[in-house]
Amino acid sequence: MIPIGTDTRLRVGMVGAGGIANAHLPAWLHAGAEVVVHSLHGGHDLVARHGAGEVAASLDELIARVDVVDVCTPTDTHPEIVFAAAAAGRHVLCEKPLALDPATAEAMARACAAAGVQLYPGHVVRYFPEYVALQAAVAEGAIGTPAVLRFDRCGARPHRAWFADPARSGGIIMDQMIHDLDFARWLAGEVETVHARVSDSAPGTPTGVVSAHVVARHRGGAISTVTGTWARPGTRFRYGFHVAGTDGLLSHDSAADPSLRTDTGAPTDGGGDRLLPDVSLVESPFVAEIREFAAAFRGGPAPRVSAADGVAAVRIAAAANASLASGRPEAVEPAEVAA
Amino acid sequence: MRIGVMSLAHLHAVGYVGLLSGFADVELAVADPDAAQRPPGESGGRAFAERLGVTRYFDSYADLLDWGPDGVVICSENSRHRELTELAAAAGAHVLCEKPMATTVADGEAMLAACAAAGVHLMIAYPVRFSRQFRALQAALPALGRLVAAAGTNNGVLPTARAWFADPVLAGGGAVMDHTVHLADLLDVVLDGAEPESVHAVANKMINATARVETGGQISLRYPGGVIATIDCSWSVPEHYPTWGGLTMRLVGEDGIADMDAFAQAVLGFRESTRSPLRLDYGTGGDGAMLAEFVSAIREGRRPQPDGESGLRSLRVVARAYESVRTGAPA
Numbered sequence: 312m313i314p315i316g317t318d319t320r321l322r323v324g325m326v327g328a329g330g331i332a333n334a335h336l337p338a339w340l341h342a343g344a345e346v347v348v349h350s351l352h353g354g355h356d357l358v359a360r361h362g363a364g365e366v367a368a369s370l371d372e373l374i375a376r377v378d379v380v381d382v383c384t385p386t387d388t389h390p391e392i393v394f395a396a397a398a399a400g401r402h403v404l405c406e407k408p409l410a411l412d413p414a415t416a417e418a419m420a421r422a423c424a425a426a427g428v429q430l431y432p433g434h435v436v437r438y439f440p441e442y443v444a445l446q447a448a449v450a451e452g453a454i455g456t457p458a459v460l461r462f463d464r465c466g467a468r469p470h471r472a473w474f475a476d477p478a479r480s481g482g483i484i485m486d487q488m489i490h491d492l493d494f495a496r497w498l499a500g501e502v503e504t505v506h507a508r509v510s511d512s513a514p515g516t517p518t519g520v521v522s523a524h525v526v527a528r529h530r531g532g533a534i535s536t537v538t539g540t541w542a543r544p545g546t547r548f549r550y551g552f553h554v555a556g557t558d559g560l561l562s563h564d565s566a567a568d569p570s571l572r573t574d575t576g577a578p579t580d581g582g583g584d585r586l587l588p589d590v591s592l593v594e595s596p597f598v599a600e601i602r603e604f605a606a607a608f609r610g611g612p613a614p615r616v617s618a619a620d621g622v623a624a625v626r627i628a629a630a631a632n633a634s635l636a637s638g639r640p641e642a643v644e645p646a647e648v649a650a
Numbered sequence: 651m652r653i654g655v656m657s658l659a660h661l662h663a664v665g666y667v668g669l670l671s672g673f674a675d676v677e678l679a680v681a682d683p684d685a686a687q688r689p690p691g692e693s694g695g696r697a698f699a700e701r702l703g704v705t706r707y708f709d710s711y712a713d714l715l716d717w718g719p720d721g722v723v724i725c726s727e728n729s730r731h732r733e734l735t736e737l738a739a740a741a742g743a744h745v746l747c748e749k750p751m752a753t754t755v756a757d758g759e760a761m762l763a764a765c766a767a768a769g770v771h772l773m774i775a776y777p778v779r780f781s782r783q784f785r786a787l788q789a790a791l792p793a794l795g796r797l798v799a800a801a802g803t804n805n806g807v808l809p810t811a812r813a814w815f816a817d818p819v820l821a822g823g824g825a826v827m828d829h830t831v832h833l834a835d836l837l838d839v840v841l842d843g844a845e846p847e848s849v850h851a852v853a854n855k856m857i858n859a860t861a862r863v864e865t866g867g868q869i870s871l872r873y874p875g876g877v878i879a880t881i882d883c884s885w886s887v888p889e890h891y892p893t894w895g896g897l898t899m900r901l902v903g904e905d906g907i908a909d910m911d912a913f914a915q916a917v918l919g920f921r922e923s924t925r926s927p928l929r930l931d932y933g934t935g936g937d938g939a940m941l942a943e944f945v946s947a948i949r950e951g952r953r954p955q956p957d958g959e960s961g962l963r964s965l966r967v968v969a970r971a972y973e974s975v976r977t978g979a980p981a
Contacts, residue, residue: 458856459866459884463801465907506850506980508870508878510798512904522799522902524880526852526870534852536868536880538801540902553803555866555886557857574907638848639979 320345321605324373324401325364326392327383328353329471331406331433334587335381336361338601349373350384374399379608385473386411386480393419397426402608404601406433408489408628409621411481413644416625420618431604431614432621436490437497438596438603441563445554448561449498455558457499460535462491466548466588467576468521468541475517483509483523484635485628488539491552492525492631493616493624498554499533501623506640507631525631528640545576548588619646651676651945654719656711656734657726658682658694660748661811662775662937666723667702669938673945679706681714684726689813715741721771721948723941724748727820728827732757739768746773746944746954750831751961753822755969758962765958773944773954774961776835778897778912780936780943784836787899787910794903797840800879801902802833806895807887808858808865816861824863826853826971829883834964835956836899837871837879845963846871846879850980851971857886869971870980892929 321344325332328350336357339346346364348354349372358364367373370392374380380396382389382405390410396403403423409432410416423430436442449457464487473479480486484507496502506526513519521541528534551564565588590596603614626644634641653676655663663680670678680702685694699707708714714722715737721744724734731752738745745765751774752758765772778784806829809815821827838844849871853864869881887895896913915933920926947954973981 456856458854459868459882459886461803461868461882465902504978506852506870508848508872510876510878512796512798520798520902520904522878524799524801524870524878526850526868526880528852532854532856534854534866534868536870536882538799538880540799540907542902542907543905546907553805553882555805555857555884557859559888560886560891576906640850 321379321608322347322377323379323381324349324367324377325381325383326350326370326373328357329383330469330587332357332383333360334595334597335383335601336364338595338597339381339605341598342602342605344605347373347376370395374401377401379404382406386486387478390415390419393430394422397422397428400426400428402429404431404433404604405621407493407621408432408481408485408625409618410625411485413622413626413629416622420622423618429607430618431607431616432618432624433600434490434493434616434620434624435596435600436494437616438600440593440596442494442552445552445561445563446498449554449556453559454554454556454561456531457533457554457556459555460495460499460533461553462495462535462537463539463552464488464491464550465540465542465546467544467546468518470544472517481628482632483521483539483541484525484631485625487541488523488525488537489624489628491537491539492527492627493620495527495535495537496623496627497620499529499535500531501529502527502627502643503530504528504640504642505627505631505634507634509635527627543576546574550588622646651721651948652717652719653678653945654714654717654722654743655680656714656722656724656738657684657730658698659684659688659727659812659814660725662748663723663725664702665937666725666941667704669941671703673941676945677706678704679708679714679717679719680704681708681711683710692812711737715743719743721746721944727814728822729753729820732761735761735772736764739764739770742768742770744771744944744948746775747961748775749961750822750827750965750968751958752965753827755962755966758958758965762958762962771947771954772958772961773947774956774958775940776832776956777936777940778832778836779839779956780939781912782934783910783912784936787901787908788839790908791840791901793906794901794908795905797877797901797903799877799902800837800840801900802836802879802898803882804829804832804895804897805882805884805886807889807891808861808885810889816863818863821863823968823972824861825865825883825885826851826867826869826975827968828885830867830869830881830968830971831964832897833881833883833899834967835960837873838960838963840901841873841877843960843963844873846873846967846970848872848980849967849970849974851974853975857884867971871967892927893931
C-alpha cells in the first residue's frame, strides 16, 4: 500500500465512464482529489463534461498513477479490476454490488484485506439525507426496535444494455434493490431468509417494465418487504420507506402528493439519463459518500459501510435470486468475514 | 324497506346505523343481544342503540327477524358471522356481512350455501371498493397498460375499543385476518376475480408484543399471467398516532404507474395548548355507497357486489397466508 500524505491531493483512478461515474467524478473533485479516468468508452467525454480530470490509456497505467481506484464499470467486471487494484496496493471504492455472487464478493474483500488496502462498496443510499435521518433516529431508539419495514425504489429502466443481462447485472434485485436490502439489514439486523418474486412485461428483452419484491425475515424477528421497479422510459425516480417499530414509526415518500398520482412517462426518453434520482435539493449523497471514503483512505475514521456490508448485501440479493428460481424462501448464508 | 342491524360488536355498525338512518326509504332496526357478554366497558345493547338514534330495538335476533326485514347488516364478531347469516337467510332476509366473511373457508362456504338455498343475496362489506379514490384508480387503469405488479398496504392501530379483534377465536387471527382482505378484494376487482397461484406470508408480534395474535404481517402473491403483489397488513400504527391508519395501493403497468391513498384527504395542523398535531380527515369513505348498493340491489332484485363468492376468494387468500406462515413455504 502506498502511504498517502496528508499534504498532497488524493489521486483517484476512475474505471468506467457511465451513469454512476458522472455522479462520482464531481464528488471526487469536491473532495479535493485529482482524477484520472480509464474507460473503454466515453472517458474523454466524461472528463470534458466535468471540465476536470485526465484520461489514462490503460487500466495498468491508471493503477500506476493513483492511490485509490474507483470501480464504476458494469458489475461483471468489478472483480478483475478490484483484484488488480488490490494487487497493486491501491484502496478501492467499488460500485454496488461488489460482485454477482457471494463467493466472489468474499474473495474481493479477502484480497483487499490481505493486501492491506481498504475496500468500500458504493451503497450510497446510506448517504441519502432522509435515510441518514431514519438510521440515526432508529439507532437512538426513537421508534423502539424496528419490527415491520417496507422499502421501495422505482425509476426508469436503465437504458444501457448490460443492465438487462442477468449475467452482467444480476437483475433488478442484485442491481437496484440491493440498496434497500443493505439498508433493511443495517436497520433491522442480519437477514435469515428471503422470498422473492419478479414480474417482467417483456421477458428476455431489454425494454419491459420489471417489478420485483423481496420479503425478508431478520434474525431478530423483524420482517421487511423491499419492492423495486424498472419502469418505462421517462418515469421519474422515486423511493421511500415505512419503518414501524415497537415504539413508533417513521416513513418517507420522495414524491409527496398523496391522493392519486399517475405517471405515464413520456413518449420518448428525451435523451435524459434518469438512472439516478434528482438530488439537486440536498447536498449530493455522492459527495457525502465520497468525502467519507476519501477521509478513510487518508487514515480517517471507518466509514459507515464496510466491505463486509457489501458482501452481506450480495449474499441477501443472491439468496433472493435463488428464491426466484426455486419459488421458495431461501436461507441467507451466514457471513464468513466479520462485519 | 326494512333493514336490520344484527349485533353492534363491530364498531362499523355505528357508522352504518348513522348512514342507514339517512336513507329516506329505509326503516331501521337493531338487535344486539350479545352485548352483555362483552368485556366490561365495551358499549352495546339497547341503551347504546338509543344513543345512536335507533328507535326500533329488539332484544333478540329472533324478534328482529320476526319483524320481517328485507335485509340485514351483520356486525358481529367474525366467528359469529356464519351463525347469524344462517339465521337471517332462513328468515328470508338478504345479508350484508362485515369482512372478513368468516374465520374459516368452511364457514364461508356454508354461508354461501345457506344464502343460495334461501334465495337471498349475500354481500360482503368491502367499502374501499366504493371509495372515490378506488374509483379514480379504476378510471386510471387503461392508461397503465398491462399490469405488471401491485403493492398494497393496510396498516392500523391495534384495535382496542373492541377486545374481540385481537381474540384468536372470535376474530380468527390478528392483523393478517383483519387487514389482508381489503387489499385482496381490491386486487380481486382489478384482476377480474383471478385467484393467486401462490401466496407467501410472514408474520410477527414485535409491536404490541403482549397481544394474543400476530400484529405484523407481509404477504407476497403471484397471480395467473405473472402479476405479482405485496400486501402489508400490519397493525403497525402507534396507538396515539394522529390517525387510525390507512390503505394504499400502487399499480405498476407496462405503460405507467398509479398510486392510490384511500385515506389521505385531511387538513393538517397543530394545536399549541395540547402540543398535539391536528388532523381533520374530510374524506367520505365508501360506506354510504356500499350501503346504497345493498339497498338498491334488494329493491331491483339483482345480485349486489361484492358478493359472497368474492368474499370467499379474499378469505381464501387469508387462509393460504396463515398456512404459509405456519409452514414457511408458499401456499
